[in-house]
Amino acid sequence: MRKVIVFNQVSLDGYFTDANGDMSWAHKHDPEWLAFVNENAKGGGEALFGRKTYELMASYWPTPLAIKNDPIVAKAMNDMPKIVFSKTLKKADWSNTKLVKDGLAAAVRKIKKEAGPNIVIMGSGAIISQLAQEGLIDEYQIVVNPLVLGAGRTMFDGVKKKLSLKLTKTRAFGNGNVLLCYEPAK
Numbered sequence: 001m002r003k004v005i006v007f008n009q010v011s012l013d014g015y016f017t018d019a020n021g022d023m024s025w026a027h028k029h030d031p032e033w034l035a036f037v038n039e040n041a042k043g044g045g046e047a048l049f050g051r052k053t054y055e056l057m058a059s060y061w062p063t064p065l066a067i068k069n070d071p072i073v074a075k076a077m078n079d080m081p082k083i084v085f086s087k088t089l090k091k092a093d094w095s096n097t098k099l100v101k102d103g104l105a106a107a108v109r110k111i112k113k114e115a116g117p118n119i120v121i122m123g124s125g126a127i128i129s130q131l132a133q134e135g136l137i138d139e140y141q142i143v144v145n146p147l148v149l150g151a152g153r154t155m156f157d158g159v160k161k162k163l164s165l166k167l168t169k170t171r172a173f174g175n176g177n178v179l180l181c182y183e184p185a186k
Contacts, residue, residue: 003118003138004108005045006128008155009177011145015152016125021052023123026145030175041076045120048108051086053123058094083111083119085127105134112136128155132163139183140165146176 008016009026017023028034049057060066061077082097085104092099100107108131111119121128121137131137156163165182172178 002112002114002116004048004112004121004131004136005118005139005141006121006137006155007040007141007143008122008128009143009145010155011147011149011152013148013150014154015149016123016155017153018149019151021153025147025149026143028175028177032174033177036173037070038072041073044076044080045117046111047077047080047082048119048121048124048127049082049084050124050127051084051089054082054084054086054089054092054094054097056123058092058097062094081116083107104130105136108134108136125153125155125157129158132156133159133161135184137184139168139181142180142182144178144180 009023010016011018011025018025047057057077061074066074066077078095080096082092082094083100084092084097085100085107086092087101089099104127108119121131128137164185166185167180168183169181170179
């Protein structure tokens with residue numbers, strides 16, 4: 001069975017976007033961090049996005065600027081299969097993207113049973129909170145950044161029940177980022 005994996009960066013106070021929806025604070029360019037990001041991108045998978053994150057990613061990764069600045073990640077992002085869940089998008093033009101209009105939880109249950117790579121969610125807080133409540137997320141890879149935003153959005157806005165998790169892996173980076181990997185506690 002395929003796994004659903006969340007990979008997101010958060011501030012020390014738990015926000016994955018600031019109050020204006022910006023995530024640029026999470027982009028660091030030191031060699032150790034870039035090596036990790038590039039290696040992670042090579043891992044493949046199928047990306048799953050909500051509309052806002054899809055539009056943000058689709059507006060950057062296919063551009064010449066992205067290909068020049070981040071060639072390994074750009075290639076991975078442009079080549080990988082993608083699913084965008086949106087009731088309002090009319091079409092999804094980014095390469096290898098499938099648009100799904102409704103039935104998020106049912107669609108993800110079905111996708112998990114199909115053959116294929118693991119499913120990776122980046123950004124997409126509304127998607128994460130819905131799938132977390134349904135018990136459909138198998139792993140959370142959360143990178144804590146050493147800054148406080150003071151306001152913003154969490155990935156878990158709207159979660160109504162407690163989610164117990166167990167720590168499976170950690171990694172500290174020289175730039176102050178800390179990767180924390182969790183699985184649902186059984």
